[in-house]
Amino acid sequence: MIAWIRYPGVALRSLLKNKSRSLLTSLGIIIGVGSVIVMVSVGQGSQADIAETINSMGVNMLMVMPPHSMRGGVNRGAGSLATFTMDDADYLRERSEYCSAISAMTMSPAQVIGGEGNWSTSVLGVDVDYPRIRDWGVDQGEFFTARDVRTRSKVALIGKTIADELFPGQNPVGVRVRVRNTPFTIIGVLSEKGEDARGRDQDDVILAPVTTVLARLKGGREIDMIQASARTIEELDEAEEEVADLLRTLHKIMPGEDDDFHVRTQTEIIERASETSRIMTSMLGAVAAVSLIVGGIGIMNIMLVSVTERTREIGIRMAVGARERDILLQFMLEAVSLSLAGGVIGVMVALLVAAALDAIWGVTTVVNPMVVLMAFGFAGIVGVFFGIYPARKAASLNPIDALRHE
Amino acid sequence: MPPIVSTHALHKVYQMGAVGVPALRGVDLHIEEGEFVAIMGASGSGKSTLMNILGCLDVPSTGTYVLAGRQVDGLSRDQRADIRNQVIGFVFQGFNLLPRASALENVELPLVYDRARRVGDPRRAAEAALTRVGLADRMTHAPNRLSGGEQQRVAIARALVGNPRLVLADEPTGNLDTRTSMEIMQVFQDLNDQGITVLLVTHEQDISRCAKRIVELRDGKVIRDAAIGDRYVVGSDPRAGGTAGPGGAS
Numbered sequence: 187m188i189a190w191i192r193y194p195g196v197a198l199r200s201l202l203k204n205k206s207r208s209l210l211t212s213l214g215i216i217i218g219v220g221s222v223i224v225m226v227s228v229g230q231g232s233q234a235d236i237a238e239t240i241n242s243m244g245v246n247m248l249m250v251m252p253p254h255s256m257r258g259g260v261n262r263g264a265g266s267l268a269t270f271t272m273d274d275a276d277y278l279r280e281r282s283e284y285c286s287a288i289s290a291m292t293m294s295p296a297q298v299i300g301g302e303g304n305w306s307t308s309v310l311g312v313d314v315d316y317p318r319i320r321d322w323g324v325d326q327g328e329f330f331t332a333r334d335v336r337t338r339s340k341v342a343l344i345g346k347t348i349a350d351e352l353f354p355g356q357n358p359v360g361v362r363v364r365v366r367n368t369p370f371t372i373i374g375v376l377s378e379k380g381e382d383a384r385g386r387d388q389d390d391v392i393l394a395p396v397t398t399v400l401a402r403l404k405g406g407r408e409i410d411m412i413q414a415s416a417r418t419i420e421e422l423d424e425a426e427e428e429v430a431d432l433l434r435t436l437h438k439i440m441p442g443e444d445d446d447f448h449v450r451t452q453t454e455i456i457e458r459a460s461e462t463s464r465i466m467t468s469m470l471g472a473v474a475a476v477s478l479i480v481g482g483i484g485i486m487n488i489m490l491v492s493v494t495e496r497t498r499e500i501g502i503r504m505a506v507g508a509r510e511r512d513i514l515l516q517f518m519l520e521a522v523s524l525s526l527a528g529g530v531i532g533v534m535v536a537l538l539v540a541a542a543l544d545a546i547w548g549v550t551t552v553v554n555p556m557v558v559l560m561a562f563g564f565a566g567i568v569g570v571f572f573g574i575y576p577a578r579k580a581a582s583l584n585p586i587d588a589l590r591h592e
Numbered sequence: 593m594p595p596i597v598s599t600h601a602l603h604k605v606y607q608m609g610a611v612g613v614p615a616l617r618g619v620d621l622h623i624e625e626g627e628f629v630a631i632m633g634a635s636g637s638g639k640s641t642l643m644n645i646l647g648c649l650d651v652p653s654t655g656t657y658v659l660a661g662r663q664v665d666g667l668s669r670d671q672r673a674d675i676r677n678q679v680i681g682f683v684f685q686g687f688n689l690l691p692r693a694s695a696l697e698n699v700e701l702p703l704v705y706d707r708a709r710r711v712g713d714p715r716r717a718a719e720a721a722l723t724r725v726g727l728a729d730r731m732t733h734a735p736n737r738l739s740g741g742e743q744q745r746v747a748i749a750r751a752l753v754g755n756p757r758l759v760l761a762d763e764p765t766g767n768l769d770t771r772t773s774m775e776i777m778q779v780f781q782d783l784n785d786q787g788i789t790v791l792l793v794t795h796e797q798d799i800s801r802c803a804k805r806i807v808e809l810r811d812g813k814v815i816r817d818a819a820i821g822d823r824y825v826v827g828s829d830p831r832a833g834g835t836a837g838p839g840g841a842s
């Protein structure tokens with residue numbers, strides 16, 4: 187049995203004698219292992235990205251929306267559409283125990299004129315709690331106060347993008363701009379937030395008191411949604427339940443009746459987004475795995491050639507006493523060494539590519555050691571599987587026929 | 593002591609498609625331990641066929657073969673592999689060395705498959721075998737850097753390394769010139785003197801005279817089996833040249 191220890195050496199040596207052929211044979215495995223790892227790493231990177239953007243929105247955030255803004259929501263008739271007003275927000279603020287911050291929100295697209303020119307953007311009417319819900323700071327100046335909301339002050343905070351566009355290199359605080367003919371005084375610049383989960387620039391925005399936006403820009407009392415923050419992430423479910431109960435009471439919805447609103451939490455959004463991304467990841471991984479199998483077929487092909495070329499060697503080994511199993515093991519080890527060597531190179535290539543994607547193109551990649559191990563292990567299995575047939579062919583040769591082979 | 597080789601009514605028919613080519617047609621052969629037998633006969637008389645069967649490389653179509661007291665026909669492939677490894681050393685006309693391995697590695701090869709581990713240190717045993725055939729200073733050479741005579745010595749060392757009781761050689765000097773052939777024959781005579789049974793095939797009268805007994809085949813049958821009266825011992829005759837010693841080939 188001790189003699190078996192020599193076999194890996196024998197296998198390795200015969201592979202090294204044919205370096206370029208071995209390399210070409212392993213290429214399929216290299217590409218297979220490499221692409222499995224890169225694909226899955228990119229997929230998991232995008233999952234991580236999504237999780238991070240969602241975290242940046244504030245994980246314990248709740249959104250209460252009228253059902254018509256839900257995808258696939260049922261339109262329950264014209265009368266029931268205008269369901270949200272400031273009253274709903276005030277009602278929740280008074281009674282909710284699990285929510286630590288509540289803000290009404292309404293949105294209006296608008297042209298801003300001032301500074302270096304004009305700019306099309308959205309004006310968000312929000313309440314004083316909004317920065318806390320979204321975990322959003324102010325770089326210059328200050329946020330507006332409850333008094334501003336009460337008195338419908340014409341004050342606004344601008345996002346980083348607008349500050350850069352309209353006031354490059356200047357301090358916009360105190361400057362007056364016109365938003366659809368209404369003059370607003372800029373009282374602050376929001377800190378940079380980046381893109382949201384759908385890739386929209388969150389810094390291309392103007393924040394103003396919700397009351398001002400309703401009165402000056404939109405007219406009417408209807409708000410688009412209510413955003414709230416659970417006191418802790420653990421109480422998110424309780425907060426969701428409580429908000430729904432309170433609104434049912436306020437809207438006089440009987441048990442068994444459909445709600446005229448919809449409460450969404452971040453966990454729901456995270457789950458949906460990462461579900462999509464997970465499916466993508468496994469599909470990419472599966473496609474890459476197919477190339478691993480193709481690589482295995484390449485190994486089988488070369489091993490068959492090798493068996494034919496080395497028939498005489500097999501005959502010599504048999505003549506001096508090699509058993510079937512010895513020959514089988516020798517060729518199996520060669521096939522597995524080929525695929526494992528391909529696996530090692532593939533892993534290295536994948537790590538380089540993943541690092542390059544990250545560094546040069548800014549694609550987030552998460553290299554999971556489990557995935558690396560699995561790809562490597564799969565390469566080994568491919569080597570065993572596709573090595574068996576050529577190895578059996580070699581082992582089943584007749585010694586005398588093998589020796590006569592030219 | 594039972595004969596080391598004992599065959600009875602060995603037949604071998606090669607199947608060529610629908611036609612059967614008879615190569616052996618009833619060979620009875622008994623060889624005692626310590627004998628040195630030359631097998632002769634015209635081309636196609638079945639010498640190689642017989643050697644391959646005796647060497648457990650091939651199986652007879654019918655007939656029995658008892659090797660060192662053990663019935664060989666009917667054994668499995670693996671059992672025959674073990675016999676080739678433990679009992680027999682085979683020397684081929686075409687040397688059959690692994691081209692990319694050194695002389696030492698070639699000689700070690702049988703020990704890689706020595707499951708019984710009768711030989712303690714393979715490296716040491718291979719060195720000893722190469723020294724025995726006069727190649728102590730050629731151990732690390734690859735076959736393509738050795739002369740034909742030297743390659744055949746490596747092959748003999750490989751046949752010896754597992755301490756076989758029987759050495760079979762099918763035209764071991766067929767690819768060598770006369771002088772080198774005699775050197776190789778001296779190696780076989782030395783082995784035989786040390787108690788190893790040697791059985792070799794040759795076409796040449798001079799070579800066969802180095803043996804102690806001649807068996808002649810014709811059309812797959814033994815037609816003559818006789819002891820050699822005027823045996824020639826290499827090295828004993830000054831006319832054969834003083835360079836014929838095992839070390840002299842270098």
Ligand SMILES: Nc1ncnc2c1ncn2[C@@H]1O[C@H](COP(=O)(O)OP(=O)(O)OP(=O)(O)O)[C@@H](O)[C@H]1O
Nearest residue numbers: 606608613614615634635636637638639640641642
């Ligand atoms: N593998 C084979 N298939 C078919 N016929 C074969 C095979 N090997 C040998 N034969 C035939 O068997 C007969 C004996 O062949 P063998 O090789 O034993 O002769 P030989 O005495 O060794 O001849 P030589 O002196 O030329 O080596 C020949 O007629 C040969 O054609």
Ligand SMILES: [Mg+2]
Nearest residue numbers: 639640641762
């Ligand atoms: Mg022959």
